Amino acid sequence: MNAAGRLSAAVLGAGLIGIDLTTKIMRSDYLDLRLVAGRDAANSGLWQAARLGLPVAAGGITSLVEVDDPFDVVFDATVASAHAEHAEKLSVLGTMLIDLTPSRLGQMIIPTVNRADICSHRDVSMVSCGGQASVPILHAIAKAHEIDYIEVVTTAATLSVGRGTRLNLDEYVGTTKEAVRYFTGVNDVKAILNISPARPPATFRVAMTLIGQDLTLDSVLPLVTGVASELRSFVGGFDVKACTVNDDKAFISVEVTSSGDRIPKYAGNLDIINATAIHVAECYAADRLSMAGLKMS
Amino acid sequence: MTEETSQDVVQGREIQIHDPSLRDGHHAVRHNLGADQLRAYAQAANAAGIPVVEVGHGNGLGASSLQVGRARLTDDEMLTVVREALTESKLGVFLLPGWATIDDIKNAIARGVDLIRIGVHCTEGDLAERHLGYLRDEGVDAHGVLLMSHMASPEKLAEECARLVGFGATGVGILDSSGHFLPSDVTERIAAMRAAVDVPVMFHGHNNLGMAVANSIAAAEAGADILDACARGFGAGAGNTQLEVLVPVLERLGYRTGIDLYRLLDAADLAERELMPAPPTIDSLSIVSGLAGVFSGFKNRVLDISAREGVDPRDVFFELGRRQAVAGQEDLIVDVALALRGARAEESHDGQ
DSSP: OOTTSOEEEEEEOOSHHHHHHHHHHTTOSSEEEEEEEOSOTTOHHHHHHHHTTOOEESSTHHHHHSOSSOOSEEEEOSOGGGHHHHHHHHHTTTOEEEEOSSOOOSEEOOHHHHGGGGGGOSEEEOOOHHHHHHHHHHHHHHHHSOOOEEEEEEEEEGGGOOHHHHHTHHHHHHHHHHHHHHHHOOOOEEEEEEEEOOSSOOOEEEEEEEEOTTOOHHHHHHHHHHHHHHHTTTOTTEEEEEEEEETTEEEEEEEEOOOOTTSOTTOHHHHHHHHHHHHHHHHHHHHHHHHHHHHHO | OOSOOOOOTTTTOBOEEEEEHHHHGGGGGTTOOOHHHHHHHHHHHHHHTOSEEEESOTTOTTOOBTTTBOOSSOHHHHHHHHHHHOSSSEEEEEEOBTTBOHHHHHHHHHTTOSEEEEEEETTOGGGGHHHHHHHHHHTOEEEEEEESGGGSOHHHHHHHHHHHHHHTOSEEEEEOTTSOOOHHHHHHHHHHHHHHOSSOEEEEOBOTTSOHHHHHHHHHHTTOSEEEOBGGGOSSTTOBOBHHHHHHHHHHHTOBOOOOHHHHHHHHHHHHHHTOSSOOOOOHHHHHHHHHTOOGGGHHHHHHHHHHHTOOHHHHHHHHHHTTOOTTOTTHHHHHHHHHHHHHHHHHHHHO
């Protein structure tokens, strides 16, 4: 913690996600971004970070471990297969590790659902973009109804889906499905991912269908609008596009537009996971600071 | 066949017929075929000497869902029944990355599948990289096929096919998922693909504009090695290339298919009798979906949702085309129908 009462933070991974995160963290009142680490000094992401006036390093995880004063918070924006090693090396330092890869290793966090779990873990998973966009709504509906089946269909614009994600389609599907099961308690879940080539690019979108005999528009719509407004407090571009209930089926589609920064408006998939990761870090910071405050008084 | 063949230069060249009646036909009957139906047709196709018989949910392995319709049988039930029925023909399956995972592929291999087709939107070949790589390592015949191929230029399709081969595809092809092509479109595309790869090249036609057989012949003449066709054209919307028409037409042109004509006609008769309430026809909505360039498989969902929301299904198809909806994006239908209804309410309000 620094003198201004902010937590020290570092970003590991200088791809599209890492650089957008960097831009967003620089605006945080709770986080003091002290390092952006990649694995390749020639990476354009590291150059961009350096141009923003930030310290950069090309030693990957080693750059974060070999420091005198360990970071309070590290954002892992690398790949799923590398996360276990990062968690192992940082756990001994007491660092809070926020995982943006679909590794499924740490405690899954959906802030509107289990914010309280943040402080009791040191490796927290941001699940997936589709998980962050759907689980809050699905959780609210499942809590109030008897649900037999849930289906989540994500559509992302091809330009917003990098090589890592293209190679990890199975992990995306598996992680999203597991999160929906875990948070709703509904076992019969299907997750699907479509990549849209449309030009101009299609806005990031998640369509959800639930089957349950006690579903009505009067019971579902207020839950959906309530959760949407809660989400908008940290994901400004979250918007409900359709909400219908027919027979025993509820259908809800949402879109997320990016707030800008380093990514185009349609790339809400990148925006929602980054905005959520920062929100989680800030929740952690607020809890740490309030605890410190109590001790001092 | 005994009929004398033409003196065409193509004389004797072999075309492999790939029959997805039990997969694509599922779109026409809401994925509702039962085990007896699958068995009966698979036995008839096997007896006719059709080289490859494909089975599954219309959108392939793991696709049974509310998004595109739930299948009556599980993937395992379908594969087991058809595997048992095929003593000569190869068993094929289809799948879309993002829908089916490598676990589904492992399961299909364990159940005796001979050929796996990985389908991706025509500009997104790299979505198949991992699945094709896995199948190459397993030594399983795996073809990479490009959906909605009217949405990309011949050069782009050729480039994607070359990438698919690089990932491990042992064959490549294009699907005219919307039935949008005219024969000259097919000629250009297949010729470009043929020049770009040295593995078998496939064409899969839909009949929305009445062009499926003509397009398939154009593909053969441009160098395609594999043609897809279904009994009575059993498939989404206006149906696919009609198998029992295509085969004798190819033979008259001098191509060899190795298929027995009478047994092929018997299989087609059985398909009409046992698999479908009526053979597909080019109805008005199928013409619209072909013109709009939207996947034919959307038809039943568009009809259902348009009726519910009180909008014209033709408007829905043209709007889906404008939004460049691709196969699998059925969730857009509700949004489009609601938007059209909203726009109409606004117009009538303005008129008051």
